[in-house]
Amino acid sequence: MKFAVSRFNPDTDSKPHMQTFEVAVERGMMLRDALLEIQRQDESFAFRHSCGEGVCGSDGMNVNGTNRLACITAVSDLKEPVEVRPFPGRPIIRDLVVDMSQFYQQYKAVEPWLVREDPMPEQEILQSPADRDKLDGLYECILCGCCSTACPSFWWNPDKFHGPQALLTAWRFLADSRDQATEHRLNELEGPYKLFRCHTIMNCVEVCPKGLNPTQAIGHIKHLMLRQGV
Amino acid sequence: MSRKLSGLGAWVLQRATAIYIGLFGVALLGVMLVSPPTDYAQWRNWFADPLVGIATLVFIVSILLHAWVGIRDVLIDYIKPLWLRVSLLALLALGLLTWGLWASQSLILVRLV
Amino acid sequence: MGLAKRRFDALIIGAGGAGLNAAIQLAGREARVAVVSKVFPTRSHTVAAQGGVNAALANVLPDNWHWHMFDTVKGSDYLGDQDAIEYMCREAIPTVYELEHNGVPFSRLDNGKIYQRAFGGQSQNFGGAQAARTCAAADRTGHAILHTLYQQNLRARTHFFDEYFAIDLIRDDDGAILGALVLEIETGEPLLIEAKATVLATGGCGQAFRTTSNAHINTGDGMAMALRAGVPLMDMEFYQFHPTGIAGKGMLITEGVRGEGGYLVNKDGERFMERYAPNAKDLASRDVVSRAIVTEVKEGRGCGPNGEHVLLKLDHLGEEIINKRLPGIRETGKIFAGVDAVREPLPVFPTAHYAMGGIPTDRFGRVLAPIGTGEEVVPGLYAAGECACVSVHGANRLGGNSLLDILVFGRAAGLDLMQHMESNHRPMSEAAVDKAMSRLERWDRKGDGISVRELRDEFRKCMEDHAGVFRTEEIMDEGVARLKALRDQLDDVRLQDHSRVFNTARIEALELENIMACGMAIAVSALHRRESRGAHSRPDYPSRDDANWMKHSLYLLDGDRAEYKPVQTRPLSVETFPPKERVY
Numbered sequence: 038m039k040f041a042v043s044r045f046n047p048d049t050d051s052k053p054h055m056q057t058f059e060v061a062v063e064r065g066m067m068l069r070d071a072l073l074e075i076q077r078q079d080e081s082f083a084f085r086h087s088c089g090e091g092v093c094g095s096d097g098m099n100v101n102g103t104n105r106l107a108c109i110t111a112v113s114d115l116k117e118p119v120e121v122r123p124f125p126g127r128p129i130i131r132d133l134v135v136d137m138s139q140f141y142q143q144y145k146a147v148e149p150w151l152v153r154e155d156p157m158p159e160q161e162i163l164q165s166p167a168d169r170d171k172l173d174g175l176y177e178c179i180l181c182g183c184c185s186t187a188c189p190s191f192w193w194n195p196d197k198f199h200g201p202q203a204l205l206t207a208w209r210f211l212a213d214s215r216d217q218a219t220e221h222r223l224n225e226l227e228g229p230y231k232l233f234r235c236h237t238i239m240n241c242v243e244v245c246p247k248g249l250n251p252t253q254a255i256g257h258i259k260h261l262m263l264r265q266g267v
Numbered sequence: 268m269s270r271k272l273s274g275l276g277a278w279v280l281q282r283a284t285a286i287y288i289g290l291f292g293v294a295l296l297g298v299m300l301v302s303p304p305t306d307y308a309q310w311r312n313w314f315a316d317p318l319v320g321i322a323t324l325v326f327i328v329s330i331l332l333h334a335w336v337g338i339r340d341v342l343i344d345y346i347k348p349l350w351l352r353v354s355l356l357a358l359l360a361l362g363l364l365t366w367g368l369w370a371s372q373s374l375i376l377v378r379l380v
Numbered sequence: 381m382g383l384a385k386r387r388f389d390a391l392i393i394g395a396g397g398a399g400l401n402a403a404i405q406l407a408g409r410e411a412r413v414a415v416v417s418k419v420f421p422t423r424s425h426t427v428a429a430q431g432g433v434n435a436a437l438a439n440v441l442p443d444n445w446h447w448h449m450f451d452t453v454k455g456s457d458y459l460g461d462q463d464a465i466e467y468m469c470r471e472a473i474p475t476v477y478e479l480e481h482n483g484v485p486f487s488r489l490d491n492g493k494i495y496q497r498a499f500g501g502q503s504q505n506f507g508g509a510q511a512a513r514t515c516a517a518a519d520r521t522g523h524a525i526l527h528t529l530y531q532q533n534l535r536a537r538t539h540f541f542d543e544y545f546a547i548d549l550i551r552d553d554d555g556a557i558l559g560a561l562v563l564e565i566e567t568g569e570p571l572l573i574e575a576k577a578t579v580l581a582t583g584g585c586g587q588a589f590r591t592t593s594n595a596h597i598n599t600g601d602g603m604a605m606a607l608r609a610g611v612p613l614m615d616m617e618f619y620q621f622h623p624t625g626i627a628g629k630g631m632l633i634t635e636g637v638r639g640e641g642g643y644l645v646n647k648d649g650e651r652f653m654e655r656y657a658p659n660a661k662d663l664a665s666r667d668v669v670s671r672a673i674v675t676e677v678k679e680g681r682g683c684g685p686n687g688e689h690v691l692l693k694l695d696h697l698g699e700e701i702i703n704k705r706l707p708g709i710r711e712t713g714k715i716f717a718g719v720d721a722v723r724e725p726l727p728v729f730p731t732a733h734y735a736m737g738g739i740p741t742d743r744f745g746r747v748l749a750p751i752g753t754g755e756e757v758v759p760g761l762y763a764a765g766e767c768a769c770v771s772v773h774g775a776n777r778l779g780g781n782s783l784l785d786i787l788v789f790g791r792a793a794g795l796d797l798m799q800h801m802e803s804n805h806r807p808m809s810e811a812a813v814d815k816a817m818s819r820l821e822r823w824d825r826k827g828d829g830i831s832v833r834e835l836r837d838e839f840r841k842c843m844e845d846h847a848g849v850f851r852t853e854e855i856m857d858e859g860v861a862r863l864k865a866l867r868d869q870l871d872d873v874r875l876q877d878h879s880r881v882f883n884t885a886r887i888e889a890l891e892l893e894n895i896m897a898c899g900m901a902i903a904v905s906a907l908h909r910r911e912s913r914g915a916h917s918r919p920d921y922p923s924r925d926d927a928n929w930m931k932h933s934l935y936l937l938d939g940d941r942a943e944y945k946p947v948q949t950r951p952l953s954v955e956t957f958p959p960k961e962r963v964y
Contacts, residue, residue, distance in 0.1 A: 047881050065629075065718070077833050080885040081877035085419075088595040090631045090712060092523060093423040109715050130566055131882040141420070150531040151483030160437075161480040163492030169485065176485045176517075176524060180422050193344045215483070229273040229343060236340070262275045 038062045039118035040071060042082065045129050053129060055120070062112050069096055069108040072121070072133075084133035091246060094181030098133050099124055104183035104244040124186035126195070140182050143199045147207040148225070152218035168214035175209035175254065177247050178202065184241035184251055190234040198234035199226075201241035201251030207232075208254035211261060223262050232258060281336045284329040291326045314377045327370045331363050383813065384571045388414040388539070389801050391559055391575035393546045393602060395421035397522070397783060398765025398790035399581030400529035402745075405794030407536030411801050414573055416541040416562050418597060418887070421530045425583055425595045426786065429522025430634035430708060431499060432514035433479075433787065434780035435472035439493040440512040442504055445469040448513060450957055452781060455501045455665050456736075456774025457914035458930065458959040459615065461948035464743045464770040468781075471788045476515050479787070484528045486517050487705070497705070498639040501665040501778040501964070510663065514780040519634050519708045522783060544571070545887055546601060548816035549578065549609045549761070550808060555749070556759035557609065558808050561816035565887060568880025570820060572813060574805055577760050577797040580606060580739060580747075581790060584766040585898035587891070589732035589847075590840040593625050593632040599891035600898035602767040606739045607897050611749045611758060612934035612943065614769040615737035616898070617906035617916045620777055621849050623669035625731025626716045627689035633709055633728055635779040638662040640705055642694035644673065645725065646681040652690075660964035667776045667915040668964055670730040674849045677729070684727060691725035698722075730849055735898075736777050736915065737905070738769035740934070745793025750934065750943060760800070762793040771932065774947075775914020823889050829874030832889045839866045839896060847903050852920045856907040863903050864940075867896050901935040908942045909933060926959050 038060055045053035058075045069086055076082050084107070086096040091109040098107055099122040101115060112119070127135035153162070185191045185200035199207070207226060210216045226232040232255065241251040304310045313319060338359055346352040390406060392399045395417035406413045417424065436443040449469040453460055480486055480494060487495035494515045502511040517524035533540075543565045550558045550572070559574040582602030586594025603613055623644075624633040638644075643662045646652045656672040657664035664672075673690050676682060683691050694702065694709075699722045702710055706721070713721045740748045740755075745768070747761040765786040772785055846859020870893060877885045911925035912918045934943040949956050 046879060048879055065716070076884075077831075080831065080833070080875070081879065081883075083882050083884045087419060087423050087597045088425065088428050090428065091715070092428050092520075092708075093419070093425070093595060095419065095423050111715075134882050137420075145534055148535070150535040151481075151528075153481065157481045159477070161477055161486075161494050164488050165492050166488045166490060169488040172485045173518075176527070177520060179427070179523070180420075190344065210483075213483070213485070227274045229277065231274075233274045233278055234344070259275070259278060263279060266275060 038071075038112065040075060041118050041120045042072070042075060042133070043122040044082070044132055046081070046131060057118065066112045067108055068100060068105075068110040068112055068115070068119070068121070071112050072107055083131045092179060094179035097124060097181040097183045097186075098122065104187045106181055106183065106246040109246060124182060126186055126192040137182055139195045140185055140200065140202065143185070143203040144180065144206060147199060147203045148218075148222070149206045149210065151210065151213065151216050153215060154217045162215045164214050171212045171214070172209060174249055175205060175212060178205055178209070178249060179247060181246060183244045183246055187240040187244045189238055189240070190236060194230060194234055197230035199231045201235070201255070204232060204235070204258065205249060205251040205254045208258050211258060220265070223265055226258060226262070277336045280332055284333040287325065287329045288333060291322065291329075311377055314374065320374055320378065323374055324371065327367055331367045335359070335363055383817075384569065385574065386414070386571065387574045387805060388412045389575065390414070390577050390579065390797055391416065391573050392579045392581055393560060394424070394581035394583060394765070394767070395530070395540070396424035396426040396581060396583050396765060396786065397526060397529060398786035399579065400526070400533055401787050401790035402579050402581060402764060402794035403533055403538045404529065404536060405791055406798065407533070407538060409798065411798070412539070414539050414541060414575070415533070416544045416546055416560070416573065418543060418545045418565065418601075420542050421540065422527055423597075424526060425598055426522045426526040426783070428593075428595065428632065429525070429783050430519045430632060431636035431639065432497065432516035432521040432780050433476060433525070433783035434499070434502075434513045434778070435476040435515055435784065436469065436513055437473060437476065437494060437496060437515065439489060440496045443511055443513055445473065446954060447504060447506060447511065448472065449951070449954070450506045451501055451503055451511075452772065452778060453957045454507070454960070454962055455776055455778040456772070457776055457924065457962055458926070459618070459771070459774030459913060459932070459947055461771050462951040462956060463948050464772050466951040466954060467743045468772050468784060468788045472784050475784070475787050475791065479525060479528065482528050482532050484517060484524050486515055486524070497636055498663060499779040500635050500638070500660070500663045500669070502663075510660070514636070514639065516636065518704070519636055519706045525783060525787075545890065546582070546605065547820050547890065549605050550812050550816060551609050552806060552809065552812060554759070555610065556806055557761040558806050558812070561813065561820070563820065566882055568883055568886070570817065574808060575760075576803055576805060577762060577800040579745070579762040579764060579793050579797065580767055581763070581765045582767045584735045585895065586732050586734075588840060588843050588895050588899040588902065590844040591625065591628075591630040592732040593622055593630050594732065599894045600767070601891065601894045602763065603738055603901070604894035604897035606747065606763065607901070607937040609761075611739060611747055611761070612936045613737060613898070613901045614740040614932050614934050615771060615774070615905070616735065616901040616935055617909050617933065618736035618773075618775045618914055619732065619847070619902055620666055620734040620736060620915050621670045621730035622733035623666055623673055623730050624692055624728040625733075626712070627684070627727040627729040629716050630731040631712055631716050632731065632733070633692060633712065633726060634706070635666070637692060637694050637706060637709060640694070640701060641697055642692055644669070644728070645691050645693055646676045647683045647687065648681060652676055652681070657964040664964035665776055666779060667917070670849055671917055673728070673730055689727045689729040692728045693725040694721055695723055695725065732844075734777055734782060735766055736769070736771070736773040736775065738767050739763040740932075741768045741770055741789070743770055743789070743792060744796040745789050746796065750945070755945065762797055764789040764793045775916060819890070823875050823886050824878060825874060826878065827874050829872045830869055832873055832875070832885065832892050835866060835869055835873055836888070836892050836895065839863065839899060842866060843899050843903070847899075847906055850917050850919055851906055852918065853907075856903065860903050860907050863900055867900060870896060897937065900940060904940050905933045905935050905942060930959065
């Protein structure tokens, strides 16, 4: 099976180019396995990967035009030749490795930690199963970056728009019955950029390898703002 | 509302105006289907009705606001140099204002003449 | 251009649960802390822990820490140090509450308390009825904990060096650790980090085996760095094979599946665990279940076209329970086995999972090295998490105790190293730095040679064949000889890619040396231990031999030597649990 992978070595190349490799496909092979096979043919080929089971979020990349995690993408599901490129819109460090620092900055900008003003109880803070259920579909995010780097609004304003990932995280804390910083969080999201650049294009929903729905989370934030504002 | 018009305010405004524009459009369509004015006099009379006049005025203002927020969003997304963006926004404001005045003027004329 | 240098009060190598929980203790205490991680922190392998963390909260069934302690001592096959185990089981309770306060989204019971599930080896009242001690966030507990700890570290403004690879510790002539030489992966430039205290929290070495639940990054870097700094590795022969990895692939299927009511069957549809562990059945301790599965397959009762695995049945739990409690498992099954767990059983086989052994420490996380007949603390060096051996797991770790171990002892190390913060940085000699630098520069050698991948694949295959679930003298002897031969070939390995920027081949070369050091430690220690205890199973010495072998083994890099030290059988405040036959 033919794989065309994007190559870029900053020492020698001025811009990325595609290189084709032939890989013998085995049953049940994932794209990560194929890329490791390519690495056996050419050790200078670089990409990030680790857990191999879709929980660490290292190996996000653009496969045949869609952002995906290589380790949970079956080669048999892909159209040949498979074109593998780095995430769109991010500065390329080498081959498939991109600079994700802006993405992490946006994550940090939503203050992604639980804030509790009340004194802590001696045991756990109680939370009903119904309230805990509200975090499902939010806390599972693995920070792979598939969503934000597929989002046109994030391509246009990566420095100012938080992007779907960070906004999903913002809602994860707003939705947590234990968190006590709602007012502060909503105030921080106000303005034309951080939240309101989302135009519900929904690329994020389409590409999320964990099946999460950032667009819906963004909608929830807007409605909460509205309710709090009125 | 404590929050600035730039974020939540603009978002709410765009949705509210969209709803109004939609309702007005449906109402207009209804009138046109049920008893469409056949000549200029009927048109004039219809518009001279104060209720229709106010509704139309609100419609014009809604279009203005809706267009302003929408086009401003597009400019923010695509136009990066600040001077260019500000110029285009100013141009947009001028254009919208001109159209708005023209449209309102015809409403006033209908009542006066 | 001279070598770039940074100075910190404390250096933490590794940003998994242990490293991050150590770092957080130092937050807001005027200490300058650097956390070095070869991957972005939330990619650390803690993220993959599924089932949960043990603490005797008694939210579901009656429980107390003393029962937890008994189970852990028994689970360890009496090789665990009882002082450390007591400390861990007591600390478990406040540790879990602290996690919850920090934001971990634990699953909940109707009364709003943390959900706890049954796991293997857990009992009420010192060996009585099954207990439910494992606090869970669905089947993504490690993910939930790691992300929360990272978030709290962001809040505390911990200084992270993301994607920096630790090459080696810097040691002075007195044996004190002065920091580490690290490599910025993005630029390929080395950086010297000086610290008054260094914590190794680098996790496990599962990559020493071919089929493993461990991530690509689990290459035993910290263990190997300790070895090179003259510190032994303790109890390395005790390597846990998790009973239920996806057959042929190794991805983990949590013990929580059996905790929720799933069970194993062979090709005849027989619930074979009833034969091996009449009481605990499928929730017997992991070593017992792994051996049972391998035995079933060996004796021709395996499933699949080649009879190479058994089946884990959970479809009877119903779609609702599976979606609520085991959603990740359903996903993993679909992707890697092509099986929807709601309808069909999952094909499973044991997979290399966890090192019970590691860098010897006391319960404050301080690293110990043998001096003469006793042992002493290595000045300035701490270890916590899977890379360390306190030892709380002894010869076999119970499910749910690993997250607990990393959290409790990560925290202990963080707290203890506070005492170094008032002291001064010790002087660092150039020779010490050069030694570490030479390890990096060695990979600049050009020319033809063996490739890293080639040698690594062979080494890992050899480990799987010779240091697996069942080990005989003959297999082990041959294995050690082959592993040594492979290790000798390391010198002939050459990189073809000598570029600097994000050179993953160079990182893998450095990792290969670490994998080999850990693999040798496992194989050599296993060869020497002539008894069966916990995860170390010798068909030629089938029973536990407390008279001769109730002792920790120490492996030293220098000459592949094995030494021994006594087990600490005296707890802190309660009575000793004397060794008993271990039946489930």
